[in-house]
Amino acid sequence: MRLNGDARVGVRAAGALSRFGLAWRGLGAALAAGEVSPGSGEVALAAADDAGDVKQRRLMSRAARLGAVAARLALREAELPVGTAREDVGTFMGVGASGGEPAQIEALVAASYQDGGFSLARCGHEGLAAATPLLAFQLMNNFTLCHGAILEGVGGVNAALFSRGAGTVLALAEAMAALAHGDCALALAGGADSALHPATRAELEREGHVAGGLMCAEGAGLLLLGPATGARVVIDGCWLWPAAARARGERDAARALDGLGDLALAAERDVGDGFDVVVVTGWGHAAADRLLAVATRLGRRVIDAGAGLGETLAAAPALAWLVALDVLGTTAGDGARALVLSAGCDGALGAVTLQSMAGVAGFMKGA
Amino acid sequence: MSAAPGERRAWVRGAGAVTALGADWPTSVRALAEGRSAVAPVTRFDVTGFPSQVAAAIADLPGGEREDRRLALAERAAAEAWAAAGAPTGRLGVFVGAESGRATFATVLALSRAAGGGKTFDHARFGVDARALAPSVDAAAVSPGAVASALAGRYGAEGAARTVSLACASGSAAVVEAVRALRQGVCDVALAGGVGADVDPFMLAGFGLLGALTARGTSCPFDVRRDGFVVGEGAAMVVLAVDRAGARAEVAGVGRTLDAYHLTAPDPEGNGAVRAMRAALADAGVDPGEVGYVQAHGTSTPLNDAVEAAALQRVLHGAGRARVSSVKGALGHWIAGAGALGLLCALQAVEHGVMLPTAGLREPDARCALQHVMGEAVRGLPVEIALANAFAFGGANSSLVVRRCA
Numbered sequence: 001m002r003l004n005g006d007a008r009v010g011v012r013a014a015g016a017l018s019r020f021g022l023a024w025r026g027l028g029a030a031l032a033a034g035e036v037s038p039g040s041g042e043v044a045l046a047a048a049d050d051a052g053d054v055k056q057r058r059l060m061s062r063a064a065r066l067g068a069v070a071a072r073l074a075l076r077e078a079e080l081p082v083g084t085a086r087e088d089v090g091t092f093m094g095v096g097a098s099g100g101e102p103a104q105i106e107a108l109v110a111a112s113y114q115d116g117g118f119s120l121a122r123c124g125h126e127g128l129a130a131a132t133p134l135l136a137f138q139l140m141n142n143f144t145l146c147h148g149a150i151l152e153g154v155g156g157v158n159a160a161l162f163s164r165g166a167g168t169v170l171a172l173a174e175a176m177a178a179l180a181h182g183d184c185a186l187a188l189a190g191g192a193d194s195a196l197h198p199a200t201r202a203e204l205e206r207e208g209h210v211a212g213g214l215m216c217a218e219g220a221g222l223l224l225l226g227p228a229t230g231a232r233v234v235i236d237g238c239w240l241w242p243a244a245a246r247a248r249g250e251r252d253a254a255r256a257l258d259g260l261g262d263l264a265l266a267a268e269r270d271v272g273d274g275f276d277v278v279v280v281t282g283w284g285h286a287a288a289d290r291l292l293a294v295a296t297r298l299g300r301r302v303i304d305a306g307a308g309l310g311e312t313l314a315a316a317p318a319l320a321w322l323v324a325l326d327v328l329g330t331t332a333g334d335g336a337r338a339l340v341l342s343a344g345c346d347g348a349l350g351a352v353t354l355q356s357m358a359g360v361a362g363f364m365k366g367a
Numbered sequence: 368m369s370a371a372p373g374e375r376r377a378w379v380r381g382a383g384a385v386t387a388l389g390a391d392w393p394t395s396v397r398a399l400a401e402g403r404s405a406v407a408p409v410t411r412f413d414v415t416g417f418p419s420q421v422a423a424a425i426a427d428l429p430g431g432e433r434e435d436r437r438l439a440l441a442e443r444a445a446a447e448a449w450a451a452a453g454a455p456t457g458r459l460g461v462f463v464g465a466e467s468g469r470a471t472f473a474t475v476l477a478l479s480r481a482a483g484g485g486k487t488f489d490h491a492r493f494g495v496d497a498r499a500l501a502p503s504v505d506a507a508a509v510s511p512g513a514v515a516s517a518l519a520g521r522y523g524a525e526g527a528a529r530t531v532s533l534a535c536a537s538g539s540a541a542v543v544e545a546v547r548a549l550r551q552g553v554c555d556v557a558l559a560g561g562v563g564a565d566v567d568p569f570m571l572a573g574f575g576l577l578g579a580l581t582a583r584g585t586s587c588p589f590d591v592r593r594d595g596f597v598v599g600e601g602a603a604m605v606v607l608a609v610d611r612a613g614a615r616a617e618v619a620g621v622g623r624t625l626d627a628y629h630l631t632a633p634d635p636e637g638n639g640a641v642r643a644m645r646a647a648l649a650d651a652g653v654d655p656g657e658v659g660y661v662q663a664h665g666t667s668t669p670l671n672d673a674v675e676a677a678a679l680q681r682v683l684h685g686a687g688r689a690r691v692s693s694v695k696g697a698l699g700h701w702i703a704g705a706g707a708l709g710l711l712c713a714l715q716a717v718e719h720g721v722m723l724p725t726a727g728l729r730e731p732d733a734r735c736a737l738q739h740v741m742g743e744a745v746r747g748l749p750v751e752i753a754l755a756n757a758f759a760f761g762g763a764n765s766s767l768v769v770r771r772c773a
Contacts, residue, residue, distance in 0.1 A: 001526065005551060087642065091625065095532060097511055108572070120568055124416025128576050141466055141511060141532035146625070146761030155627035155639060157646075158763060159540060162465075162511040162530035170529055174544070177551060183646075242525060 002270070003173035004238040007180040009187075010231020011223055011354075015073025016322050017043045017066050018219040018309050022073065027319075028277075028303060028326035036308035038215045042196060045069065052151050058132055062218065063096055064147040066315070067192030070220035071148035074188060078224050087155035090184035092175040093222075094168025094191035094314035095144040095160045096200065104131045144192055144314075156184040163191055163314035165283070165344025166240055172321075172352065173238045175225055185226065190318030192220035195311050209311075209345065213285035217310025221318030223325075232360045233328050235321075236353055241266050243347030260287055263349040264294040267341060271351050275299035276336040277327045281306040281320040282343040291341045291349075298339060303327070317342035317350055324354050334358035377546040377557070377607040378614035379718075379769070380455055382711050383447025384603040385440055386698050387423040391447050392603075395698075396715060396723070400744035404697045404726040406586050406597050409566065417571050419580030423599035423699030424566040436564040437465060440602035440704075441514045442521070445558055449522065452606035457555030460527035462545040463515040464537030464561030466703045514562055526554040532703070535664070536623075537561050538603065539706025539757035539765035543621040549609050560604030561708070563701030570598060570702075579668060586700075587727030588665035588693035589672050589735040596666040599699025603707035605714075611772075615718045618710075619752075619770040620651025626762030633671055633758065637678030643764035644682045644754060651752075651768040655682055658689045658768075659750035660716040661737075662709040664758045665693025665725065666700055675756065676735035689754070692740040696726035706757030710767055713753035717771040720749050 016024035020036050021044075030036050043066065051057060051068035060068070071091075080086075112118055112127035145160040157178050161167035168191040175189035195204060195216035204210050228234045241263040260282075278299035282288035288306055295302045305320040312319060317340065324338035335358045342350045382392055387405030389395030405423040414420040428439055441463065512530040519528035527548055531541040538561020545559035574580050574596075581595035607618060624646065626639035633640070648655055661683075664675055683689055694712050701708055716722045722745040731739055755767045 001553070003553060086627065087624070120413040121415040123568065123572060124414065124418075124575075128418075128572055131572075131576060140534045140760060142534045142537075142759060142763055143761050145533075146759075146763060149625045149627050150629065150762060153627045155625045155642070157623045158533075158625050159544065159623070160532050160763075161544075162532050164512065167512070167530065170527070174547070177547060240527075242519075242528060 001241070002237065002239050004176045007176045008228040008234050008236045009176050009179050009225040010228040011233045011235065011325060012186065012226045012231065013074050013078035013224040014222065014322055014325060015070040015077065016221045016319060017069055018312065018319055019043065019217060020309070022049055022069065024322040024326055026326060028323045029330060031303050031305060031308045031323060038308060038310055043218055051147065060147050061143065062194040062197065063144045063192045066194065066218060066220035067093065067144050068148035068151050070190065070192060070222040071152050071154070071188055074222045074224045075152055086153045088185040089154045090156040090175060090178050090187035091145055091149050091154055091158045092171040092187060092189045093145045093160050094163030094171045095141050096163065096193035096314045097141060107131055154188065165317060165342055166348035166350055168314050168317040169238065169240050169342060169350030169352065176235065176238060179225060187225045188222045189225055190222035191314035193312055193314035194218035195313050207345070209284050214283055215310040217312050219309060219312035219315040219319055221315055221322050223321060230360065231357065233325055233354055233356050236355055237271065237351070239267065239270060239351040241349045259347050260343055260349060261290045264290055267349060267351050268294050268298060271339055271353060273298045275339040277301045277303065277324060277338045279303045279305050279320045279323045279338065279340045281316045283311060283345050287343040291343060295341060321352055328354055328356040375550050375552065375609045377549045377618040378609070378611045379605055379616045379618065379714060380608045380612060380614050381448045381450070381452030381606040382714060383444045383451060384601060384708065384711055385425065385443045386601040387425045387599060388698065392711060396721070399694065399697055399723045400721060402724050402726050402743050404586070406699060411566065412568055414571065418575035418582060419571065419595065421581065421584045421597055422566040423597055425600055435513060437514050437562045438517055440564055440600065441518060441562040441604070444560060444602035444604040445518050448604040448606045449558065453612065455556045455606065455608050455610065457608065457610065458526045459522055459524040459556045459558065460545065460548050460554030461515050461519040461524045462529050462531070462541040462548070462557055462559040463518065464531045464533070464539070464541035464703045464707060465511050465514045466532055466534065466537065518558060522558060533763045533765070534759035534761055535700070535702055535705050536757040536759035536763045536765040537703035537706065539709065539755065539767055540623060542605065542618060542707060542710055542767055543623055543765055545607055546618050546621050549607060555609050557607040558604060559607060560602065561704035561706055562602035563704035564600045565598050565702050566600045574598065581667065585727055586667045586696050588663070588667045588696050588725050589676065589731050589737070589739060590728045591730050591732045593667040593669060593672060595668055596695065597699040599701050601698060601701050601708065602704055603711050605710065614772070616714055616769050616771055618767055620647040620653065620768035622646030622650060622766045624764045626764065628762055633674045635674060637674045637681070639762055639764045640675060640678040640756070640758055641681050643766040644678065644756065647754065647766035647768045651770065653752050653768055655684055657752045658683055658754050660713065660722050660753040661689050661691045662712040662753065662755040663691050663693045664756040665695055667695060671758070673732065673734040675758065676737055679737060689738065690722050690740050690745060691737040692723055692725040694723060696728055706765060709755040709757060710769070713755040713767065713769045716750040716753045717769050721746055722750065
C-alpha cells in the first residue's frame with residue numbers, strides 16, 4: 001500500500017557508512033561498475049571520523065556508533081544555518097536488535113561461573129562487577145537512534161522502528177508524514193544496523209539466510225529531509241506490501257520469501273514503469289533474484305545494492321535510497337526518476353520513488 | 368495534526384491488560400483502586416547478590432513457560448481488548464511497543480557452556496556448538512518484531528504491523544504510530560499497545576548495574592523515600608478505530624520529542640518532556656488548564672520524578688487542577704509496555720471517572736509538589752481530558768492526550 005499519500009519531501013543532505021566507506025557520492029557508480037566488492041568486514045572508522053569520545057563509545061552498540069556517524073555526516077553536509085533549532089529536527093530510524101559488545105557479555109558470563117556451572121549468585125556479584133555499569137545502554141534498541149541524537153543535539157519528533165527491512169521504509173513514511181503535518185522542519189530518516197554481531201549472525205544462519213547467499217555486513221544510511229520546494233531531488237512515493245505469509249501466521253523466513261515474487265508483481269502494477277534506474281536490495285540471492293526480475297521490466301538501468309554492500313539489515317533500504325540519490329545527482333539528467341525496491345526478511349516489500357527536479361540548480365550542498 | 372471536524376479520529380473501542388494484580392484489566396483496576404501493590408521479592412530465580420531483589424512479577428501465567436514470555440502476555444491482553452471492542456471490522460494495523468526478547472535462562476546457560484564454560488570465551492567453539500543449538504531456539508525469543516508479527520497473524524492484519532523500540536516510551540510511541548496510521552488512512556482499526564517481560568536475571572543485572580533499581584525494595588513514585596524503580600511485567604493493549612461505534616473516549620493528541628541531552632540522565636530542566644506534553648496538548652487542541660488527570664511516567668527514581676513534576680508544573684501552569692498518579696507504584700516499570708499501561712490508566716479516568724492512586728506514596732517529596740492521588744482511587748470527579756506520559760532512557764519522550772466524548 002502507498003504510505004505517503006500525496007506527501008512529497010525534498011532531500012537536503014545525506015550521510016552513509018558502508019563497504020564503500022563514509023560517503024554516498026559515487027556509491028551508485030561504484031556499484032554499477034562492480035568496484036564495491038561483497039564482503040563481511042567491518043566498516044573502517046578512523047579516529048577522526050568516529051562517533052563521540054572513547055567513553056561515549058563504550059556505551060554504544062555497533063549500530064548506534066554507525067548511526068551516530070551517519071547523523072553527523074548528514075547534518076554536516078546540510079550546513080544548517082546558524083541558529084537552526086535542532087529541536088525542530090525529527091529522527092526516524094529503522095533499527096535492529098542491538099547486541100551488547102561481545103567483550104562485555106563475555107566478561108559478565110565468564111565471571112559468573114562457579115564449579116563448572118553458571119551461578120546467578122556469582123553473577124550478582126562478580127558478573128556485574130566485570131561488565132560496564134552502562135551495559136544496558138548498549139542493549140536497548142532505541143539507543144541506535146538516541147546516541148546520535150544526543151551527540152548532535154537533535155530533539156524533534158522521533159521513532160525507532162524495529163526493522164529487518166520493512167521497518168526502515170516505515171520510518172521514511174513516518175518522516176514524510178511528520179514533515180507534511182508540520183511536526184518538524186527537517187527530518188533524519190534511514191537506518192543503521194550490523195549483521196556482524198555474533199548473536200545476529202547466528203540468528204541469520206538459523207533462519208537459513210546465510211545458506212541462501214546472504215552476505216552479513218554492516219552500515220548506516222540517513223537522509224536529511226525537508227520541504228520539496230527548492231530541492232534538487234524529491235521523494236514522492238513510499239509503498240510497503242506486507243508479507244502475505246504474515247497473514248497466515250507464517251514465521252518461517254525462507255517460506256515467507258516465497259511470496260515475494262507476488263509482491264513484486266503488485267509493485268510493478270502500483271509504482272509504474274519507465275524509471276531511469278531501479279535499485280534493489282534483498283535478503284540473499286533468492287530474494288534479490290525475485291526483485292531483479294521485476295526491476296529489469298520497470299527501469300532502463302538496474303543496480304543490485306545488496307550484491308556489493310552485503311546485507312546491512314535495517315540499514316539496507318536506506319543505503320539503497322542513497323545509491324539512487326547518487327545516480328540521480330551524478331549521472332541522470334533533470335527529471336530522471338529512480339525506484340528502490342527493498343525486501344525484508346519476513347517477505348515484506350518496500351518501494352520508494354525519487355525524482356531529480358528540473359530547473360533546480362546544484363545537487364544539494366557540496367555538489 | 369489534530370483531527371478537524373470530519374477527519375479521521377482514533378476512537379478507543381476496547382482495552383485489555385494482564386498485570387501482576389489481575390489476569391484482565393477490570394480485575395487489575397479493582398486491585399489498583401484499593402491501593403494494592405504487586406511488588407514482592409523475586410522467587411522465579413535466585414537473586415542472591417543482585418542489587419535489587421524485588422519485582423512486580425506475574426505468577427501462574429498460562430503459557431508463560433514458553434521461550435518468549437512477551438507473547439504469552441501480549442496475546443492475552445490483545446484478546447481482551449479485541450473482545451471488548453466487539454471484534455471490529457476494517458483494515459487492521461498492529462502497533463506494538465517491544466524491545467528484544469530474551470531466550471530462557473536455560474538457553475543462555477547452554478550458549479554460555481558452548482562458549483567454553485566461562486573460563487575463557489572460545490570463539491571457534493562457540494561458532495560450532497552455539498550454532499548447533501540454534502534450531503532449538505525459537506526465533507521469536509529474540510526478535511523485537513515477533514510480538515507484532517504474531518498478533519498480526521492471529522487477527523489477520525493485512526495492513527501495517529509495526530514494532531516501536533523506544534525503551535520505556537515504546538508502548539506509548541506505538542499508540543502514537545497507531546493514531547497517525549488511523550488519521551492517515553493507512554488502516555481503519557488498530558491494535559496497539561506494549562509489552563514488557565523484563566523480570567529476568569539479565570534485566571535485573573543490567574538495570575542493577577546502572578543503579579536504577581531500588582535497593583530499599585519499594586516502588587513509591589514522588590515519595591521522599593524513593594530510591595529507584597522496580598521491574599514489572601505485563602502487557603496492555605487497546606483497539607482504536609475510526610468507526611466510533613460505542614466508544615466513550617478518543618486518543619485526541621500525541622506528542623514525541625527527544626531530550627538530546629544525556630545518555631543516562633534526564634534533562635534537569637525537563638525541556639524534552641515539556642515539549643512532548645505541549646505537542647500532545649496542541650495536537651488535541653486542548654488548553655493545559657483543561658487537563659483533569661495525569662498518569663505520570665513516575666518511575667520512583669529520585670531525579671526522574673522530580674524532573675517530571677517540575678515539567679508538569681510548567682506545562683500545567685503550577686499543575687493546575689490536574690490530579691496526578693503513577694501506576695508504577697503498584698505494578699513496577701514495564702519498560703517497553705509502560706506507556707501503554709499508562710494510557711489504560713488515563714482512559715480509566717476519562718471513561719469511568721476513576722483516578723487510580725500511586726501505591727507506595729505516603730510522604731510526597733516537596734520537589735514533587737503535585738495534586739497526588741494517594742491511598743485509594745479518587746472517584747466521582749468527571750475527567751474530560753487526561754494526559755499520559757512515557758519518558759525513556761536515552762531521552763525519548765512520548766505523551767498522549769485522551770478525551771472523554773459524550
